[in-house]
Amino acid sequence: MSSSPRLLVVAPNWLGDSLMAQPLLTRLKAKASRVAIDVLAVPAVAPVFRRMPEVEQVYEADFRHGRFGLAERWQLGRKFSGRYAQAIILPNSWKSALVPFFASIDLRIGYVGESRYGLLNLLHPNPKKNAPRPSMARFYTQLSEAPAKTLTEELPQPRLIADPVRSIAAKVTLGLKPAERLVALCPGAEYGPAKRWPAEYFATVASKLKAMGATPIVLGTQADVPTGLTIEQLSHGAALNLCGKTTLDQAIDLIAGSSAVITNDSGLMHVAAALDIPQVALFGSSSPEHTPPLSEAARVIYLAVDCSPCYQRICPLGHFKCMRELTPERVLEDYAQLTGAAV
Ligand code: SF4
Structure with a gap:
């Protein structure tokens, strides 16, 4: 049995935030290479931690959303008793700190977070309300330092382990040919519609990509199925809707096997960045300074209209200019510059 000191990280519940947590893990390993890092994560994000080289073991805990789950958390906590020297809890909620x-x-x-005095015993102050927001990666990585010390170092970029064999297997399982040149379209954004580029714009882009010889596939969760079907229909079948038809692991494998990605500011945007796949990332109500795709292969389009970033889930002004004025032509132009394709 290994005598390495062990550290438990309680993971965020959102996919994008989970990727943004990787620089923290990298830094923890850089500071103490012998430390073994385990992660406690909900099933919706656990697959990305299994692809992080810093992580030794991933525990999935299916605490249903909104449910307190006190008894389950108690049982899990007792199971972990005596195993860890320290824990880092990334969500801000009270219940997320219960297992440690x-x-x-x-x-x-x-x-x-939610006044977690006593539950935690090394507390970092919440960021001030009116101060500029740090990037999520910096926000999490700050927890590797003492609360009084500000982290100033450059952060490493998130990087997931890709496996070309798995990418081919995912293609074949989903009825695609191994050699097809995929462009992944990711029209979802769990946060809300104000972060979602219009489906009809995605459809226009899909038609053009198909005419250029690529196979546009639409990736997303069960919640994105109506959008995926709309894109498929409006593009007259140029786009293949795979929303709700893949596991997260398969979606990651398909992105890893794609030539490019066109995506909203979403969890899959961060997955594409962590796989270093060329991508055009579309920002509306959110700011690319707060949650940028951390990859040299990413191009961000952000119109910076007067009212943005508003960080609202639904456009409070109704006109949705931040996304509506971002045209398919502009996206195709950036795609062409990024990939060298002629449009
Ligand atoms: S208020 Fe402005 S930034 Fe916010 S969703 Fe509407 S158009 Fe976009």
Whole structure:
């Protein structure tokens, strides 16, 4: 049995945030290479942690959204008892800190969040309300430092392990040919419609890509199925809707096997960045400074209209200019510059 000190990280519940947590893990390993990092994650994000070289073991806990799950958290905490020297809790909620508390882990680190005095014992102050928001990656990585010390170093970019054999297997399973040149379209954004480029614009882009010899595939969750079908229909079948038809693992494998990605500011945008796949990332109500795709192969389009970023889930002004004025022609232009394709 290994005698390495072990550290438990309680993962964020959102896919994009989970990718943004990787620089923290890299930094923890750089500071103490012998430390073994395990991650406690919900099933919706667990697959990305399995592809991070810094992580030794991933525990999936299916605490249903909105449910307190006190008994389950107690049982899991007791199972972890005596196993970890410290824990870092990335979500800000009270309940997310319960498992490390029940496990009696000596050092429990996180932001104050929901007044978690006592539950945590190394508390970082919440960012001030009116201060500029740090990037999510910096926000999480700050937890590798003492609360009084500001992290100034450059951060490493998230990088997931890709496997070309798995990419081919995912293509074949989903009825695609191994040699097809895929362009992945990711029209979802769990946060809300204000982050979603219009489906008809995606359809226009898909038709053009198909005419250029690529196979546009639409990736997303079950919640994105209506959008995926709309894109498929409006593009007269140029786009293949795979929303809700893949596991997250398959979606990652398909992105890894794509020649390019066109995406909203979403979890899959961060997946594409962590796989270093060329991408055009479309920002509307959110800011590319806060959650940028961390990859040299990414091009961000952000119109910076007067009202943006508003960070609202639904456009409060109704006109949705930040996305409506971002035309398919502009996206295709950036795609062509990025990939060298002639449009
Ligand atoms: S208020 Fe402005 S930034 Fe926010 S969703 Fe509407 S158009 Fe976009």
